[in-house]
Amino acid sequence: MxxxxxxxxxxxxxxxxxxxxxxxxxxxxxxxxxxxxxxxxxxxxxxxxxxxxxxxxxxxSAHSGTQKSEAQMTGEVLQFKTAKGSIYFVQPNGQTLRDKAYRPEHGVAEQGVQPLSERTVYVTQEGLRLLGEFQRQMIHTKRVVFFDQQRMGIQLLSGDQKGKVRSVTPYSTTPEVGLTPVELWNDGNRVHFGNTIVEVTTAxxxxxxxxxxxxxxxxxxxxxxxxxxxxxxxxxxxxxxxxxxxxxxxxxxxxx
Missing domain, CATH: 1.10.287 (Helix Hairpins)
Structure with missing residues (x-):
């Protein structure tokens, strides 16, 4: 209808x-x-x-004999909400579109829909702590890299340790309550760390x-x-x- x-x-x-x-x-x-x-x-x-x-x-409805693809569709996450009120809309390919909630420290100009991510993954609080190195001021340039299907880390792009990967942590491609979204652009050179997911909405x-x-x-x-x-x-x-x-x-x- x-x-x-x-x-x-x-x-x-x-x-x-x-x-x-x-x-x-x-x-x-x-x-x-x-x-x-x-x-x-x-x-x-x-x-x-x-x-x-x-x-x-x-x-x-869940029926006996339902095909796996249908079960996956109903369990697919359509959107999720983070601790400070932002809503992320999850695309079929895993990219996310963030609708940023108003925050006094950022002002009205920064609220609203943000650029579509090129890739989004999800980490635990410990993973977020490790990757926090990316946000610290360093003399070396760096980027976030993925070197297998389960782990990610920070790769140094300059200095005597150029090419080294550190702050390695597991990641997930599925948003879940308690995890934190990490949005990436420009081959990991630009990164946005979100807040803890507090609510997910499936199909x-x-x-x-x-x-x-x-x-x-x-x-x-x-x-x-x-x-x-x-x-x-x-x-x-x-x-x-x-x-x-x-x-x-x-x-x-x-x-x-």
């Missing part, structure tokens, strides 16, 4: 509901056809929301939230439909004509 379809239906419903309010306030005479149109729009909206929820549930997390939102919206629309039908029944009785429900049947009062 396309999001634009639901948005269009919502706009149509809002217009119809505004018209109904005008009718109820005595500015016009209510008609059965209008009542049927409004109830129909409400029912269609419920159907739209239910279909959206069903589609989301199907996409993120499955996002899907569950959308599913819950869809379920809540559907329940809310059913309540609106019930209220609308009650008001239509009351107004129709005032004008001596039967009101129709969303199913096209007359709305009748239950036994007293």
């Amino acid at each position: 396309a999001t634009t379809d639901l948005t269009t239906n919502l706009k149509a419903l809002a217009a119809s509901w505004k018209h109904l309010d005008a009718l109820m306030s005595g500015k016009a005479n209510i008609g059965v056809q209008l009542g049927q149109d409004i109830s129909g729009a409400l029912q269609e909206l419920i159907n739209q929301a239910s279909a959206l929820k069903s589609g989301i549930d199907t996409a993120v 499955a997390d996002a899907g569950r939230k959308l599913s819950q939102d869809g379920e809540s919206r559907s329940a809310s629309m059913r309540n609106v439909l019930s209220t609308c039908e009650s008001r239509l029944m009351h107004e129709a009785s005032m004008h001596g004509s039967p009101a129709l429900s969303s199913t096209g049947n007359p709305v009748t009062k239950g036994p007293r």
